[in-house]
Amino acid sequence: MTPAAPAPADTNRHYDLDPDIFGLFLDPLRKYSSGIYATPDTTLAQAQIAKLHFVAGRLQVTDGARLLDVGCGWGSLVLFMAREYHTSVVGISPAGRQYEYIAQRVADLDLGDRVHIVTGHFEDATFDPALVPEGGFDGVSMLGSIVHMPDLDHAMGRARGLLRRGGRFYVSESCFRNAATRTAFDTGPGLEFVRQAIFGWGDMRPLSDLVRAAEDAGFSVVSVDDLTDDYRRTIDDWHANVAANADAIDNVQPGMAATLARYLEVANAGWGYTTKHYALTCKKAR
């Protein structure tokens, strides 16, 4: 990197890459998290739409609901919930290029009255009071973002504080399979590669840590879903797209296709052995 290049935010340099790269291996919505595959023939695009409906179901989204999506990526969830469920959605992400991308999509789709994007870190962001509904949000979602937040208790406490009574909190995250696996593999070469070459910072935890933090924040746990096999297929599909579009990806950023392929291989090798992918749904209620 030259001194003139903008410094990437500490935890999210991967997400500040040229958005064109992600268009070359993700689904058309650019959803960068697991899909849900209903059948052996389900495509990546179908799986991602199915996943968004799944999240809506876990959040019990109704017409007109007020939602907050933490780590909104390229806006797949915020745009989908606004269009398909007629909700008002606030998205937050630290990645400036994601903001620019979503802002254009919001303008193209004429959703400016219902979709608002905040640039910053969820843990310390100051939300414009006009964006926070009176009484709190109906739902808060974090798809693959809590892994980038160092203070789990603070993040969960903040999510709960922004919810109305009875509101729901949805987290899907890649987890170590258990605490012992974390101890053994947290400093392994596979994860080090992912940290160094891809994300910069991430703290993968076992599900038990997430449940413990949710309980300590005062949430009731509603459900846990195992999405490990779905994420394996999602990554297989991404990997195939990276292979098919390697030249185009390298044209945007030389060497990126090989780095992405390696990341996806590392991720898919671990499922079930060292890692799992879970969806945890909680409720702000007794």
Place this chain on the structure above:
Amino acid sequence: MTASENLTTPASASVADITATLTDIVASELGVAPTSIRPDSDLRAMEGADSVKVLRTIAKIEREYNVELEDEDVFGASTVAGIANVVHRALVAS
């Protein structure tokens, strides 16, 4: 013996059969010639090996013989012969 025969008649697979299959898997994962792999080859110390390739090797051998190894065998496995023996024991037990 071919892979499909292994799946249908797993208990008949000998340690030698499993070692041969495993050698092919390791060769393909590491991108080396099968002839360069010996039963006492330490998987984790071989040229081109890393923890991810070892895991992928274990996953393939589990699928090949339709067995699930214990964690200590998955993560403690070192030599080709050692893994073949563990797979054989799992087959006999199943």
